[in-house]
Amino acid sequence: MPLALSMKALFVCVLFFFVPFLSFQSFSQKKEIDKEACDKWQSIEEVAGQACLISNNGNFVAYHINNGNKGSDIFLKNLPTQKFLRFTNGYNPVILGDRHFLVQIPGDTLVIVDLKTMNTEYLSSVQSYTYSDVSNSSYIAYKLNDTSETVILIDAGHQYVHRFSHVHEFNFEPSCHFLILKSNSGIICYQYRKRYIQVVPNSENASNFIYNKRCNGIAYIDAGLNNRLILHDLMLNKSIVVLDNNSLGIKNEFILSNAGLKFSDDGKRIFFKVEKKQKFWLGTGNIKPITSDVNVWSYKDKILQERQLNEISDIDSRKYTFVVTLFTNRIAQLESDSLQLEAGSERTLFAILSTRMDDNEFYWNKEYRSLYLVSLTDGKKKLLFRSKYPGFSSVFFSKDQKFVIWFNGAEMHYYSYNLQSDSLKNISRFVGESLSVKNQRGEAAKMINKEYSFGGIQRVYKAESILVYGNNDIWQLDLNGRKLPVNVTGGYGQRHDVRFRILTSIEKVGHKSDQLLLWAFDNKTKQNGFWLAKNLSGSDPTKLTMDNYAYYFEPRAPINSVNTAEDPTRFKPIKARNADVFVVRRMNAEEAANLFLTSDFKSFSSITELSPQNDYEWLTTKRIDWVLPNGDQAEGILHLPENLDSNKQYPIIFNYYERRSECLNVFRIPELSGHNINIPWYVSRGYLVFEPDFYYKRGKTAQSIIETINAAISQLRRIPYVNEKRMGLQGQSHGGYETNVIITKTNFFAAACEMAGYSNVVSEYGSIRPGGVNNQIGPDLDQRNLGVFPWDHPEVFIENSPVFHINNITTPLLIVHNRKDGAVLFSQAIELYLGMRRMNKKVWLLEYDGEGHSITRENNKLDFTIRMQQFFDYYLKGKSTPRWMTQGIPAYLKGKDSGLEYDSINPIP
Numbered sequence: 001m002p003l004a005l006s007m008k009a010l011f012v013c014v015l016f017f018f019v020p021f022l023s024f025q026s027f028s029q030k031k032e033i034d035k036e037a038c039d040k041w042q043s044i045e046e047v048a049g050q051a052c053l054i055s056n057n058g059n060f061v062a063y064h065i066n067n068g069n070k071g072s073d074i075f076l077k078n079l080p081t082q083k084f085l086r087f088t089n090g091y092n093p094v095i096l097g098d099r100h101f102l103v104q105i106p107g108d109t110l111v112i113v114d115l116k117t118m119n120t121e122y123l124s125s126v127q128s129y130t131y132s133d134v135s136n137s138s139y140i141a142y143k144l145n146d147t148s149e150t151v152i153l154i155d156a157g158h159q160y161v162h163r164f165s166h167v168h169e170f171n172f173e174p175s176c177h178f179l180i181l182k183s184n185s186g187i188i189c190y191q192y193r194k195r196y197i198q199v200v201p202n203s204e205n206a207s208n209f210i211y212n213k214r215c216n217g218i219a220y221i222d223a224g225l226n227n228r229l230i231l232h233d234l235m236l237n238k239s240i241v242v243l244d245n246n247s248l249g250i251k252n253e254f255i256l257s258n259a260g261l262k263f264s265d266d267g268k269r270i271f272f273k274v275e276k277k278q279k280f281w282l283g284t285g286n287i288k289p290i291t292s293d294v295n296v297w298s299y300k301d302k303i304l305q306e307r308q309l310n311e312i313s314d315i316d317s318r319k320y321t322f323v324v325t326l327f328t329n330r331i332a333q334l335e336s337d338s339l340q341l342e343a344g345s346e347r348t349l350f351a352i353l354s355t356r357m358d359d360n361e362f363y364w365n366k367e368y369r370s371l372y373l374v375s376l377t378d379g380k381k382k383l384l385f386r387s388k389y390p391g392f393s394s395v396f397f398s399k400d401q402k403f404v405i406w407f408n409g410a411e412m413h414y415y416s417y418n419l420q421s422d423s424l425k426n427i428s429r430f431v432g433e434s435l436s437v438k439n440q441r442g443e444a445a446k447m448i449n450k451e452y453s454f455g456g457i458q459r460v461y462k463a464e465s466i467l468v469y470g471n472n473d474i475w476q477l478d479l480n481g482r483k484l485p486v487n488v489t490g491g492y493g494q495r496h497d498v499r500f501r502i503l504t505s506i507e508k509v510g511h512k513s514d515q516l517l518l519w520a521f522d523n524k525t526k527q528n529g530f531w532l533a534k535n536l537s538g539s540d541p542t543k544l545t546m547d548n549y550a551y552y553f554e555p556r557a558p559i560n561s562v563n564t565a566e567d568p569t570r571f572k573p574i575k576a577r578n579a580d581v582f583v584v585r586r587m588n589a590e591e592a593a594n595l596f597l598t599s600d601f602k603s604f605s606s607i608t609e610l611s612p613q614n615d616y617e618w619l620t621t622k623r624i625d626w627v628l629p630n631g632d633q634a635e636g637i638l639h640l641p642e643n644l645d646s647n648k649q650y651p652i653i654f655n656y657y658e659r660r661s662e663c664l665n666v667f668r669i670p671e672l673s674g675h676n677i678n679i680p681w682y683v684s685r686g687y688l689v690f691e692p693d694f695y696y697k698r699g700k701t702a703q704s705i706i707e708t709i710n711a712a713i714s715q716l717r718r719i720p721y722v723n724e725k726r727m728g729l730q731g732q733s734h735g736g737y738e739t740n741v742i743i744t745k746t747n748f749f750a751a752a753c754e755m756a757g758y759s760n761v762v763s764e765y766g767s768i769r770p771g772g773v774n775n776q777i778g779p780d781l782d783q784r785n786l787g788v789f790p791w792d793h794p795e796v797f798i799e800n801s802p803v804f805h806i807n808n809i810t811t812p813l814l815i816v817h818n819r820k821d822g823a824v825l826f827s828q829a830i831e832l833y834l835g836m837r838r839m840n841k842k843v844w845l846l847e848y849d850g851e852g853h854s855i856t857r858e859n860n861k862l863d864f865t866i867r868m869q870q871f872f873d874y875y876l877k878g879k880s881t882p883r884w885m886t887q888g889i890p891a892y893l894k895g896k897d898s899g900l901e902y903d904s905i906n907p908i909p
Helices: 003-017 035-040 305-316 492-496 679-683 701-716 734-745 761-765 777-781 794-799 802-808 826-838 858-877
Strands: 043-045 060-066 072-078 084-088 091-096 100-105 109-114 120-123 126-134 137-144 151-155 160-164 167-173 178-183 186-191 196-199 206-211 217-222 228-233 238-244 254-256 269-276 319-325 330-333 339-345 350-355 369-375 381-387 392-397 403-408 413-418 423-426 465-469 474-478 498-502 515-522 528-534 542-547 582-586 594-598 619-627 633-641 650-656 688-692 722-732 751-755 813-816 843-846
Touching (some): 060 100, 072 100, 100 126, 109 126, 137 167, 160 186, 178 206, 186 206, 228 269, 339 392, 350 392, 474 498, 515 542, 619 679, 619 701, 633 679, 633 701, 650 701, 650 734, 679 858, 688 701, 701 734, 722 734, 722 858, 734 751, 734 802, 751 858, 761 777, 813 826
Parallel strands (some): 650 688, 722 751, 813 843
Antiparallel strands (some): 043 060, 091 100, 109 120, 217 228, 228 238, 319 330, 339 350, 350 369, 369 381, 392 403, 413 423, 515 528, 528 542, 633 688
C-alpha cells in the first residue's frame, strides 16, 4: 500500500472514532475530550446514598471512586496518617464504630480490616453479609456461597460465635441484640450476647417476619393454605394466630399479603397489607356481553380507558394497609381504592388518609381531594379538609403527635389541626413572604398555577412548633396559632437574595440544640456555603463559608443530569458520630469534585485529590446577564475554553432546559451524549457553549422563548470572541420544543439539533402517552402553559406550534427521536420532519431502535455523539460533510454502512 494512502486511511480511522491525539498533538499537550476520556474519567461516587462513610471518631473515611467504564474502587483512608487501602471493584462497604471496616470484593470475598492495626483478613466464598454495631458491640453475620446455605456469626474480634445451616434469610435486630434467621426449620431467634438460641415452633412457612421494640415478640405471615398472621411471644415461647384470610373485615374481598408488616411503637398494634382476592370482576349488567373486544370510553370516566387498561394488572396487585389491635383482634381498614395512607401516629391511635388522585386529571375535573383522620382502633374517619385543585401537600403529624399539619395549596398557607381541642388554625397567615413554589419543577415556569409549599418542614425539639421554608428565609410557626411566626434567619435571605435551607435536623446538628446548621445559596452570584442560625430568635445567621464553589444545594429548577458526580443535591455533608468533624464535597467548573474534612466549615482539608481535567483541554464559566423587553433581569452560563484566545472568534452552541444558571459552579463530567450535548466535549474542541435561562408568560410561551433568545444574542454580540455567524442550538425534551420554536421564529442560527421535542401543541393536546397518561396538562398549565382551549383560541395554539411555521425555517435541523419515547410521542418528530421535507428544508432524523426519551445504550450514544458533532462541525466550523448527511443511508444498508466517512464527491448536503 502506498505510504500516502495508508496515512489517509489512518487519519480517517482516528478522526471518526475520536482516538486521543486527534490533531497529532505532542505528548505534553493537553488533549481533547474523547471516548477514551469518557471511558476512564474518575469521579467521586456516593457510598450507601451519602458522601462517604466516616468512623465514629472521625479518623477514618471510606469513599468510592468511579473510573468510568474501567470499573470502580473503594478506598479506606486513615486521616491522621494519610495512609489508605484500595479495593478494586469493592462493594457493600461499612465502618463499624472506630474499629473495623468491611467490604466485599469480586471473587465472593469479604474483607475485614482492623482499624487499629490495619491488619486485613479475607473471608472467602461469602455470598452476602450483614452486621450489628450498637453500644461498642459489633457482630458480623455472613452467608457462604455454597449449597449448604450456611450463615456464620462472628464478633468484631473475628471470634466465631455460631453457625447455622440451610438459612434462606437473615438479619440483625441490633436494639434487641437478636440475629433473626429463616431456615428450613423455621424462624430462629439467636440472642448473641447471651448465646441463647430459640426456634419459633411451626414457623417453616414463615415470611416477612418482624419484631417489636420491646424485644419480646415476633410477628410473621404463615404462607400456608390460609395465610395467617402469627404473633410469637419470645418470653413465653408461645404463638397465637392474630388473624387469617377468613377474619372479619378481610374474608370477602381480600387476602393477606406477604409484605408490609410493621409493629406500632408500643407493640399493641400491627400494620399489615392485603390484596384483592378476586382478580376478575363480575359485571353489574343483566345482558351477557356479546364480545370482549369493545372498550367503552365515557366522558364520566375519571381515568381514561387507555390508562385503566394499562393499570388493570397494577390494580390487581395493589396492596392496601390495614391495622389490627392485638389481644382484641379488632381490624381497621386504612387504605382502599379511593384512599391512601399519608402518615400514621401510633401514640394517638390515629392515621391520616387522603383521596387517591391523578394530578393529570385533578387540575381540571372539579373533583374534591379530601384529608381524613382515621381511628386505628375502629377505622372511623373524620374529614379534616376538602378542596378542589390544587388541594394540599406536606401532610404530617407534629413531633408530639398532638397536631396534624398540612399545606393548603389554594390559600398557600400551613394549617394545623389540634387533636385534643378539635380546632383548626391557619398558622402561617402572618408570614411576610411566599411559602409556595408555583410548580413542582421549580420556578422556571413562573405562571403555572400549581401550588406546592417550599417544604423543608422540621419538627422543633420539645416545642409545639415547626420550621418551614419561604422563598429565601426559614420560619418558625406556632402550631397553636397563638404566637406570631418567627423569621429564624432574620429576614437576611430576603434582604440579600440568599436562599437558606436546613442542612441537618435540629437534634443532629453537632452543636447546641438551639442552633441550626444551614446551607445557603446566593441567587445572584451563585455562591454556595454554610451558615449558622442561633437560638431560633430571629437574628441574622452567622456566615461560616460562602464562596464560588458548589458544596451542597438544591436548585430551584431541574438540572436534568443523570450523573450523580455533578449533581449538587447529592453528597450531603455528614458528621462523625462522636467528633465535631464533617465531610463535605466541593467543586467548581474548573475543579473536579473532591471530598474535604472540616470542623468549622471555614477551613477545609482535602481527603481526595482528583483532577482528571488537568490532562485535557478544559473549561471555565462566566455568568452572562441581560435585560428582557419587560425590564426583568435574565441570566445564563457561558462555558469557555480555559485557554481562551480573546482575539479569536469561536462558534457557539446554545443548550438549555428551563433554568440552569444556578449550576454556574458545578463541575461537568465528560460523557457520550444520550440527550443533550456534553459541554466539556464541545468546549475542548473549540466551541463556546451557552446555557440561557428561559422566562415564560402564560399563553405566550413561544414569544417568551424568542424574547429571551433575542435579548441574549444582543448581549453576546458585545463579546468580541463570540462568532455570531456560527451559532447553533441543541436541546432535548422541553429543550427540543424550545429549539423548534427558535428556528421557526429567528434566522440567527446556522444549525440546530433537537431531541424528543414537541412540534405541534394542537396534536399534543389531543394525544395520550404510552400507558394512557393524558397530555392535555402540558398545554393547559405545564411547560407549554397556554392556559386556553384550542377550540376557543386556536390562534394561541397555532402561534405556539412550530409545525405551523415551517415555512419560516432557514436553519438546517437534525432531529433525534425514538419510537419508544414514553414522554413525547414519536409522531411529534414525524410531523416536523415531513413538513420540512415537503418544503425542501434541510432536515435529518435519527431514530434508534429500542431507545426511549433519551439514549442509554453505549454504542447508540457513541453513534449519536459522532453524528451530532459532525453535523455541528460542518455548519459551525466549515469542516467536511459525512456521507450520511449528503446521501443518507438506504434501509437495506442499515447495520452494514455507517455513512460516517466524509463525502468528497458530493460535499454539499
